[in-house]
Amino acid sequence: MTHLRFKGSGPIPSYRPPAGRYSGRPDLIHPAEYEAGPDLVNAVNVALTLGRPLLLTGEPGTGKTQLARRLSHELELGEPLRFDARSSSVAADLFYQFDSVRHFAESQLAAARGLPSPDPSEFVRYRALGTAIRNSLAIPPRRSVVLIDEIDKAPRDFPNDLLAAVEELRFDVPELQAGELVANPAHAPIIVITSNSEKQLPEAFLRRCVYHHIEMPSDEAEARAWIERILERRLQAVHAGSGNAYGEALKVFLDLRRNGRIEKKPSTSELLDWMQALASRIDWNGPLPLEDARACIGTLAKTSGDLALALGLLSKVAPSAG
Template sequence: MDHVSYPYFTGNPEKKRTDLGVGLPVSRRGALTAPEKYRVRPELVDAVNVALTLGQPLLVTGEPGTGKTQLAYYLAYELNLGAPLKFETKSTTVARDLFYQYDTVGRFQAAQMGGATQGAALGQRRGAVDYIEYQALGKAILFANAPGHYQAATPGDFQHPGQRRSLVLIDEIDKAPRDVPNDILNEIEGMYFKVPELGNLELQAEPAYAPVVVITSNSEKSLPAPFLRRCTYFHMPAPSEQELREIVSLRLEAFDSTSPLLTDALKVMEQIQLPRNGFERKPGTSELLNWLLVLMDRGYRVDDHLRRKTDWIDPCVTALFKLQNDQSKARKLLPQLSFDG
C-alpha cells in the first residue's frame, strides 16, 4: 500500500482524500518507546539493585518526560517479567483501587433481580466474587501464587497465566489524595491485601514470586514520610546535552550523536530552558523526539541545519509546547534565536 507524503492534511476541501485514510502514516511512537532502546544511568542501576535487594518499591521522581515511566518497561524487559501491570493514578483513587474494584451497583441490581447467589457462606462469597475486577497490584499478587490457590477469590472469567513474578507500575502516585500512600503502607511492605466483600479474605504473594514495584511521582514533596521510608528513592534529573544526544541516537537510528540537525535542535532546546524566557511548562525528552520525527517527515535530513530557515518553527511550537501562553511566547522567541556560540 502506498503512503501519501507530507502534508497529509491540507485544509483544502478540493483535495479531499478518496482512500478512506488508509494512506495516512503509521504511528511512529513505537520507535520512541521500545524498552530495549532505553538509556540507563549508572546511578540508576545502583538504585534498582538496592530496591531488588531490599524487596522495596522503587520510587522514581522527576520532571515529566525524563523517562520515569519508561524505566519500568525497560526493567520488565531486562528482567524478563513480561509487560508491566500498570496502574494509572487519578485524583479519585482510593487505596483499594490499586488491588481491585468492586461493582457495588451491579451486585445490588443482581440482588434486586434475584440473580445473586443466596444461602451458604461459600455461596455468598462466590456470588460476590463475580463483581470483583482485579487491578495491577491485585493481579500481581494472584499471579505470585499457583492457579487455584485462591479459588474463592477468583472470578470465573479471570485469566491466570501461571505462577510468575510480575512488575507493577504505579504511575504518578502524586495525583492521588494524600492518604492513599499511607493507606497502603503495610500492604505493599507485606505484599498482601484483604477483600471485605469476601469475608475479609486475605490474599498474599508467595515470597519467591513477590512482584517488583516501580512507583513514579512528579514530586516527592507531596508524599508522606512513612511512605518514603518504605521505598528506595531515586530522582531522575533532566538529561545533559550529551545524554540527549545518546538518547536520540538510540531512539532514532537515522541520527548519530553529532548530526547537524540534532545539534541545532539541541541549541533550540537549550535556549528554551533559560529561565529568562519564562516558559511555564518546558519541553522534555519525549517532546524533543516528537519534534525530530516531524522534521524528518517534512523532508529534513540529519545533516541539515535549522539556521537560516523558518519552516521548522511551526512544527516546533506544536510538538514542544502544551500550553497556549507558552506557544504564544515561542512564536515570538524562536525566529530570533541565535545558533552561534
Template sequence: MESEAAMTEDWAIYKGAGVPHDSIGNLPAPPPWRVFDGEPVMDSPPPSTAHADVVRATTYRPDPQIVQQVNAALYLRRPLLVTGPPGTGKTTLAYAVAHELSLGPVLRWSISSQVSLRDGLYQYDPLGRLQDASRRTTDDEDVGRYLRLGPLGTAMLPFTKPRVLLIDEIDKSDLDLPNDLLTIFEDGSYEIPELVRANTHTAEVLDAGGTSRVTITDGRVTCRAFPVVIMTSNGEREFPPAFLRRCITVAIPQPTGPELNRIIAAHLPDMADDAADIIDQFLIRRSAGELATDQLLNAIYLTQVTGAADPRSLATDLMPYLSAQPPETHAG
C-alpha cells in the same frame, strides 16, 4: 567514576542494556522481613510483544545510578520512587525493567486526585450482583464473577516471578494514598471484603487484563515474589517520612548534551549525525524554561524528514515551553 562502576558490578540483575535475559532467577532470597508465601503459586505471564512496549524498552538509556537503585529495589523487595521533570524517562523505566528481566506486561496504574486504594486493588459490580440475585432460583452464588482485580491487586498475586507495577504520577494522589499503600507493601497482601462477607472459600476472579481468571482463597491475596513497584513523581508534593523510608528513591535529572546524543542515537540512529544544530537549540531553550526530551526527538525527526527550509523555526514551534514563559519570537 563510582557510579559507572556500580552499573558493572556482578551483583546487578538489571543491567540497563535493553537485552532480555533470565537473570532474575539469580536474585538472592529476600531479607527475612520481606519473605512472602502466597498460595496457590501462579506462573508468570510471557513478556509483552506490543511494538510500543518493546521500542520504548529497548531505546531507553538509564544512567548508572538509576541502574543501581533499580537493583537495590529488586534485592530489598522495596518500591522504587522515581522523581524528575516530565519527559526524563520515569515511566519508560518500568517498561525497560519488564522487558529486560522478562517479567511480563507492565501493570500500569495512573493516579489522579480521585483515585482510591481500592481502585488499584479491585473493582466490584454490586448492581450486577443485585440484578442477578433477583433472577436466581437457587442459593448458589458466584461472587467472584462480580469482581475484577486492578493493576495493584493483580501485581500482588502469588506469581513465581515478580510483576512490574507502574504507579504513574503518585504525587497527584490525595493525601491518604501513600500511607494506604504502605500497609499493602509491608504486608504483601490485601483482603477483598465482599468475598470474606460471602464466606467464599475459593473464588475465580478476573485479573487486570480481563482475560484470565485467578483463584482467590478465603478472600485474601498474598504475594510470593514481591512486585517490582515503580512509582513516578514530577516532584509536585512531598511525601510522609514513613513512606519515604520504605522506598528506594532515585532522581532523574535532565539529560546533558552527551546523554542526549546517546538517546537520539538509540531512537533515531539514521538522523543522529545531522542533529547537532537542533540539539544545541534545544539546550539553549531548555536553559530558559522547561522542555522534555521527546520534544527534541519530534523536532529532529520532522525537520529531517521534511527537509524544512527553516528548521530552526520549525523546531521552535515543536519545542514550546511546558510552563508559562514570556512571549517569544522565532529566534529560537
C-alpha cells in the same frame, strides 16, 4: 531478601515484542534499547536487595516508565502490571474493583426470573497489585513487577494509605467473603513508583522507599549526548536525518531550557513532541524553516511568556527563513 540482579543494559534474549507494537509510539521502545545509568542500576539493585519499593522522580520523558519495563523483561517477568494514579485514586484501587452497579442489576434480573443470584466473582476486576499477589500464590507461583505511575497525581492521602498496601502485601475482597490473600514472600511483587515531582510526598512514605532522581546532565555537551541517545532510541527516523535542521531544533530546545527567564522548562517528553512535529513538516538536511518551526513551537513553550522567549530564539536560529 532477594538475590535478583539488574544490569540495566544489553540484550534481552527471551524478549520478543508483538509485530507492530512500537509503530508510532515513542513512549514504548524495545526494553533492550533502554540503558540505565550506573547510579540508577545501583538504586534498582538496592531496592531488590532490601525488598523495598523503588521511587523514581524526574521530568516527563526521562525514562521512568521505561525503567520498569526494562527491569521486568530483564528478569523475565513479562510486562509490568501498571496502575496509573489519578486524582480520584484510593489505595484499595491498587488491588481490585467490584462492579457493584452491574452486580445489583443482574441480581435483580435473576431474582425477577426466579434464577440463582450471579456469582460475585464475575464482577471483580483485579488491578495491578492484586494481580501480582494472586500471581505469587498461583501454581506455579510467579513474580511480577508492579508499576505505580505518577503517584503525585493521586490525592494527598494516597501515598500514606499506600504504605500499608506495599508493606503488608495482603488484601481481601469483602464481596466474595473468601478471606485475605497474602503474597508469597518468595515471589513478592517488585514495586516501582514514579513521580513527576509535582508535589511533595510524605516523609513517612519516602522513608520506606529507595529513591532515585533521573536528571538531565547540566553540562551542555553531556546533555546533548544524553538527548541524542534518547532520540536515537525513540525516534530513529528523526535521528537518522541528523542534518542542519536537526541540530538547530536541538539548539532551540537546549537554549530554551537554559534561559533564565523560562517559566516552565521543556522536558524530554516535550522534546520528543517537538522533533516529531517538525519531522512531519521539514527536511532535516536543510536549514530549520522559521515558518514551520513557529507552527510547532507550542510543543515546547507552554505559557505566553515562554512562547515569546521561544519565538525570539527561533528568529536567531533560523533567520534566513524569516
